[in-house]
Amino acid sequence: MDRELDELKAQVEPALRRRDLPTLAGLLYGTSAAIVSRLLEREDAADRAVLYRLLPREQALEVFELLDSAMRAELFVGLRHEDVARVFEELDPDDRAQLVDELPAGVARRLMSGLSAGERELTAPMLGYARGTIGRHMSTEYVRLQPQLTVGDALSHVRHRGHSAETIYTLPVTDSARRMLGVVGLRELVMGDAHVLVGDVMVDAHQVHATDDAEVAARSLVDAQLLAAPVVDGEDRLLGILTVDDASRILDDAEAEDAARQGASEPLRRPYLTTPVLGIVRARVTWLLVLAVSALLTVQVLDVFEATLEQVVTLALFIPLLTGTAGNTGAQAATTVTRALAVGDVRPRDSLLVAWREVRVGLLLGGLLGILGLVLGSIAFDFGLGAVIGLTLLAVCTLAATVGGVMPMLARAVGADPAVFSTPFISTFCDATSLIIYFGMATWILQL
Amino acid sequence: MDRELDELKAQVEPALRRRDLPTLAGLLYGTSAAIVSRLLEREDAADRAVLYRLLPREQALEVFELLDSAMRAELFVGLRHEDVARVFEELDPDDRAQLVDELPAGVARRLMSGLSAGERELTAPMLGYARGTIGRHMSTEYVRLQPQLTVGDALSHVRHRGHSAETIYTLPVTDSARRMLGVVGLRELVMGDAHVLVGDVMVDAHQVHATDDAEVAARSLVDAQLLAAPVVDGEDRLLGILTVDDASRILDDAEAEDAARQGASEPLRRPYLTTPVLGIVRARVTWLLVLAVSALLTVQVLDVFEATLEQVVTLALFIPLLTGTAGNTGAQAATTVTRALAVGDVRPRDSLLVAWREVRVGLLLGGLLGILGLVLGSIAFDFGLGAVIGLTLLAVCTLAATVGGVMPMLARAVGADPAVFSTPFISTFCDATSLIIYFGMATWILQL
Structure with a gap:
């Protein structure tokens, strides 16, 4: 991966200096989002915005999701207004909530009010929780099952509803009042007998409360080696889902902060060489x-x-x-x-x-x-x-x-x-x- | 989770002092593996062995997988010979390879030679890679697909072969000589049209080499926000799979080591209060x-x-x-x-x-x-x-x-x-x- 990044960087930089946009677009096209995001993190703010605008829509979104949060806000401020509105609309609601924390308040307010009603509704719950709580990091795009469904019906429910979900690998099971009953993995649905009821294959959920400390909740998910955990309110009602990649990011930020403070400084929150x-x-x-x-x-x-x-x-x-x-x-x-x-x-x-x-x-x-x-x-x-x-x-x-x-x-x-x-x-x-x-x-x- | 643990601990400790095994077994029965593993990590070696032997077979295995690696070895040495051989046989091959690193050499050799032929074959490849490489941490239990399968056929292949696999959420696609062509997520198979070919829905794999440094490989997986990555040899042939939970554990250990050394000590590799x-x-x-x-x-x-x-x-x-x-x-x-x-x-x-x-x-x-x-x-x-x-x-x-x-x-x-x-x-x-x-x-x- 380092080698790939070096090769790309060696080809991109002369083209950047020549402002040769078609060559740059060709170089970026089809390169994995992981590599492109690391390339962007190594360029200065102006070059980063140039490169980002050359990415095709789908790839741009993927790359954006992999950037550090401080970097996302910086990139956002450097983009044209119409690009900003588009990317903001297409972000996952939990990433959007994170970004709101990083952006200048005025920019965040304007962007939130420009959102379509559906997306605003998906984002609002996260913003209702205090910074530093896990509610701020959960995703509201999940697929919920009911226990009286058969495994076969549950699978087709997932097929219909799963397109925009953050994950379909962990499926919360609730009663009709959204109260948590358990979880079932997609693995169990795929491997299981189609006629069995979801209520019979579900297991107790490892769940977290929306008001829990984000770091503690994230660590409990990672320690239990789970891919996702339901996020609930005080009455055990399902609010959202926390996925392992978001949990890892939370822990990573917390560890960067601890390491920095142990060495008597504040964390930089962006790559060292571009700070x-x-x-x-x-x-x-x-x-x-x-x-x-x-x-x-x-x-x-x-x-x-x-x-x-x-x-x-x-x-x-x-x-x-x-x-x-x-x-x-x-x-x-x-x-x-x-x-x-x-x-x-x-x-x-x-x-x-x-x-x-x-x-x-x-x-x-x-x-x-x-x-x-x-x-x-x-x-x-x-x-x-x-x-x-x-x-x-x-x-x-x-x-x-x-x-x-x-x-x-x-x-x-x-x-x-x-x-x-x-x-x-x-x-x-x-x-x-x-x-x-x-x-x-x-x-x-x-x-x- | 902390509250649950405290409650359990308060009930378990008097029963432990009375050596009241039926009550202890009742208390542990049905408690989540995450809680039981944390309880064990808080007890001394003798009590830990007593509690562990009371767990039902299935739960015992789950708990074992969540323990810190130094703790696993210690527990192992404290169990009766027949328990040891049984747990060792039932462990996932990658967990078994990790354990071999921690156990006294004589114990490890005896256990390896007592394994069934099939399990020994699954474990041997990991042990062929040096400590500190990702090959040592991969799992050899994966489901591999071929590109000419349809999505529908691939799903039934997964249903037949997936039972003992470490994960079925990330499926490597290879040619008949096991050379990597790409990966496909179970999500794509479930959501996709049953008649499309796997070769048409697969994407480029984020793959790691078995000889790569374990920490670097684990971080690349977590940074790319993936659930698993294929592990390949020098000729791009599939050897195994690295899952995000194993990657998180590797990073956690590495971070504990860095934090300790930054403070001028060696990591304890077990919970502070039981050291x-x-x-x-x-x-x-x-x-x-x-x-x-x-x-x-x-x-x-x-x-x-x-x-x-x-x-x-x-x-x-x-x-x-x-x-x-x-x-x-x-x-x-x-x-x-x-x-x-x-x-x-x-x-x-x-x-x-x-x-x-x-x-x-x-x-x-x-x-x-x-x-x-x-x-x-x-x-x-x-x-x-x-x-x-x-x-x-x-x-x-x-x-x-x-x-x-x-x-x-x-x-x-x-x-x-x-x-x-x-x-x-x-x-x-x-x-x-x-x-x-x-x-x-x-x-x-x-x-x-």
Whole structure:
């Protein structure tokens, strides 16, 4: 796939420079949507709009559905008004709802009001749910069965109604009031006896509530290895369907966000190489400033101990080693627990369990490093300094592991993103506390 | 789902303590496999084996398929020999191949030789591919069509052959020598005219090579929003099929690994709360030691500058601030680029492009922080120290962003895991270099 993309790119770029539209159209024609979408993501906004307008109607829609959401909005704004209205009308309702989130409010309102009544009706339910809920991501185009149908009749119902459905592989079964009874897979209908009733072959549905957190709902679908799950309201009535490809996209975005925040920046939400340099700076600058300002704390801590430092300048040599080790230990715990929260392995109520595990892990790690620090410090300098370094390592590792483990739990408990309040803040916190512990130990042991 | 799990757990645990097997069996009976698998992942090894043996045959298999791979192997080793042989025989061949990787070699060999001939034949092809390739994860149970069949005949072929297939939703179309011609979805067969030829409704396959890297192949499937992709050999002959649930599992494992390594530890490969404390220590200790030993570099750098420090002890106050900011800037760049590599947005050949972007990002971030440092430092101390801090921030941010961006690219180019050689090492590297730059600036500007 990479090779195909490279070959296409090598042929497209000279033609783009010559603005040779017929050649470009020929190159794109019949190329798979996956390749074309990746090509578009690698071009700048102007070239992207040129290439996109050359795609045949059907292929254009397929490509559009594969683009990142930020990229879709950008492309949309760059297209001519009539193209925009057409693409918007032809999008799947769930993709349309996603796009509305990304577009400038005025553009979104104008486009929504330009929709045909039928399409507007299909899109409206999603927009009724808050951002970040799974209701916003569901599709309202599904085929619903009733339990008293035979498998044979159900199959012909699917044939009649399935054309515009998001999926026909998972079919919700409801009573006449749309209340969920179960699901049946197309596989069961195709492989089954035509005379059996749908009610007898359906199984319990793995269903999600429209108001559920999108990430949690998406992960439950993927973890259960299903292709789709019905989305229901508070009374168990069918509202829509969530498909595995939409779930994967939600998880992908969530993971990009976690990974970025763990590294103290905001996710770019578009391919790295096509993000303007200023966009990258914007994603990082706030974090960097906040962390630098928090780090002023370390300056103040050291300021307090300046007299001690003047007495034994050698103490300064170990500052980066100790703060670094504390930061690493804290980051290890925070990363592990943030991940465990994301995949549902721990929940906020497990905070005490997590704290107790991390205390023990921290003691073991700190004990090991502390002994090393004691021995090496005693050999290279003297026993007093060795003892200060060893005991500091023991204390800071234990504290850092515990705080690193508990912080993400607290963040989740108060509804904040655990990734935000874990790694970057923990390393700053560890820097300051490890300095206090270090100089406290030095004052005590070396009697300064 | 969380509520259901909690309720089940609350009922199961007292019964487990009483070893009340009939009650336990009743509680588990009919509970969805997704819930039971999560319950098992939360119990210790002994209770897990007790619960698992109580599951009815069919449910047991379903639950087994949803467990994490390390958990499967552990469970397997804890079961009675006859249970093991039965479950192993009934597993899907691709799940069986995965399990062989996790089991002790002797156990795996004995189980493989105990398989029925048919099942062994289905499993052998996967085991012929190296770990880490997609061949190891494919399923050999698929339904293959020929292009000259009509849609109606194809459907009845699927009805006859589809029972044990991993999926019937994506059907590879090949010539009589098994060479790939395209794919057709079950949806097209069901919705289509029964008299049309398969060759006329099939589309180009998004296919992967058995020797492709598992993560890259899995991501290409998920990115293209497909349910399955044919796996082929070097001559384009069909070998197996990769389904979206297997692809999601591969990506999940890869992401857990990246997240862990970014936080300087190894992935636990099992739920956090059921990992023994020593297991957590093991996942972290090597990293912590390696990083602490690398941090000895900072002690040496500071040792060189001890005379300078003795002259102006105030310089020591800014050490954690400067090394911390350098580390954060480096981590930001490394995280962004590691993610971009993982999702295929950049490739090693883009190294120069990445470096040039990060130089500019670093200059902008460093310029901003540098001005702040200059102003604040001049106000709080004096202009000389302010200038040292400001210029150091400018230099270290630029260096850290560039190195942070390029390191993951270099790691990938030499075949190492970018996550390993990025964040943790970059912060140690940044600590040492920022100290050198800082004291260099101080010596020069303050004329020490």
